[in-house]
Amino acid sequence: MVAVGSCLSVCAAATGCLDFGGPLVADDDDPGDGDDDDTSAETSSNTTSDHRCGPTSGVVDRVIDGDTILLESGDRVRYILVDTPEITAGKNECWGTEASAYNQQLVEGHTISIEYDQECEDQYGRLLAYVSVDGMEVNRALLEGGFACILHISPNGDAKFTAYQNLENAAKQAGTGMWSACAKVTCEW
Numbered sequence: 057m058v059a060v061g062s063c064l065s066v067c068a069a070a071t072g073c074l075d076f077g078g079p080l081v082a083d084d085d086d087p088g089d090g091d092d093d094d095t096s097a098e099t100s101s102n103t104t105s106d107h108r109c110g111p112t113s114g115v116v117d118r119v120i121d122g123d124t125i126l127l128e129s130g131d132r133v134r135y136i137l138v139d140t141p142e143i144t145a146g147k148n149e150c151w152g153t154e155a156s157a158y159n160q161q162l163v164e165g166h167t168i169s170i171e172y173d174q175e176c177e178d179q180y181g182r183l184l185a186y187v188s189v190d191g192m193e194v195n196r197a198l199l200e201g202g203f204a205c206i207l208h209i210s211p212n213g214d215a216k217f218t219a220y221q222n223l224e225n226a227a228k229q230a231g232t233g234m235w236s237a238c239a240k241v242t243c244e245w
Contacts, residue, residue, distance in 0.1 A: 109172040109176035109177075110172075110176065111127065111170055114170065115165070115166070116164050116168055120132070120144065121144055122138075122152065122158070123135045123138050123139060125159070125164075125168075131183055132181070134182040134184055134185075135185070136212045137199075138195050138198050138204040139204060140152065140156070150238040150239075151203065158197075158201060162194055163194060169189075170185045171188070173185075173211070173214075174211040174214075175212050184212055202231075204224075208220075
């Protein structure tokens with residue numbers, strides 16, 4: 057995979073904010089959930105499968121952070137085109153708790169639809185996908201609400217990049233979420 061974009065936040069220390077960055081770091085959210093059993097191959101009755109990548113729907117067992125979830129089937133799903141501030145591995149970056157709570161409010165305990173792009177998994181075995189709940193795409197909602205920066209790692213997201221960039225720009229201009237709560241948020245490509 058070629059990193060085409062990255063997202064960094066530089067918040068003032070006085071606000072208690074830290075930097076946040078790449079979505080593909082092993083942030084000791086372990087890419088396992090702390091359990092030593094391997095349940096990723098199990099299929100829940102609440103999960104339907106896409107023979108190419110993985111399940112096309114499932115029930116969210118828990119939210120790992122603002123851009124990663126764990127399904128009841130044991131599959132981890134990392135949202136495409138978004139990066140939220142980190143709260144795992146001892147990190148507590150500016151707006152990370154809020155992004156995680158918003159994600160939890162949207163998806164935890166709910167049946168979600170999962171849409172894949174070109175590449176199915178990241179280097180940690182997490183499924184890479186667009187996630188929807190009750191017809192609302194969560195990836196978009198995170199950007200619209202100012203909970204995430206856009207992160208484009210081609211080829212995933214190529215078709216939606218411009219639309220997502222516009223969502224991020226609108227949130228920035230409106231001072232939505234982290235764009236006003238953090239002293240400074242920087243997303244650079």
